[in-house]
Amino acid sequence: MIVRRLGGDRGSVVAEFAVAFPAVALVLLFGVGALAAGARNVRLQDAAADAARVVARGEPTEAAGRVVSAAVAGASAAVERTGDLVCVTATAPAGIAAVTISARSCALAGGL
Numbered sequence: 001m002i003v004r005r006l007g008g009d010r011g012s013v014v015a016e017f018a019v020a021f022p023a024v025a026l027v028l029l030f031g032v033g034a035l036a037a038g039a040r041n042v043r044l045q046d047a048a049a050d051a052a053r054v055v056a057r058g059e060p061t062e063a064a065g066r067v068v069s070a071a072v073a074g075a076s077a078a079v080e081r082t083g084d085l086v087c088v089t090a091t092a093p094a095g096i097a098a099v100t101i102s103a104r105s106c107a108l109a110g111g112l
Contacts, residue, residue: 047067048104074093078091088106
């Protein structure tokens with residue numbers, strides 16, 4: 001004869017899944033956000049280098065802002081001249097939380 005126990009293991013897998021799924025989803029979400037922020041930082045660094053070269057060749061400083069904002073949406077640029085160097089600091093929101101990323105690049109003024 002088969003005797004059923006009250007309150008057996010029936011449904012325990014569903015309960016464990018319901019507890020674990022939000023935690024796993026949150027970790028995956030933060031992981032994807034961190035990868036996206038890293039990729040955005042690489043694009044921002046490249047844009048800062050391009051903007052520094054453009055301004056060093058003699059373009060107006062507004063050109064740096066156009067180059068950076070064209071490469072990374074929502075980015076801004078600040079140009080600083082130090083001796084023979086033209087440095088561009090680009091900043092943009094990382095896309096996760098309230099984190100801001102920045103990149104700085106310099107080029108020799110008058111260079112080609």
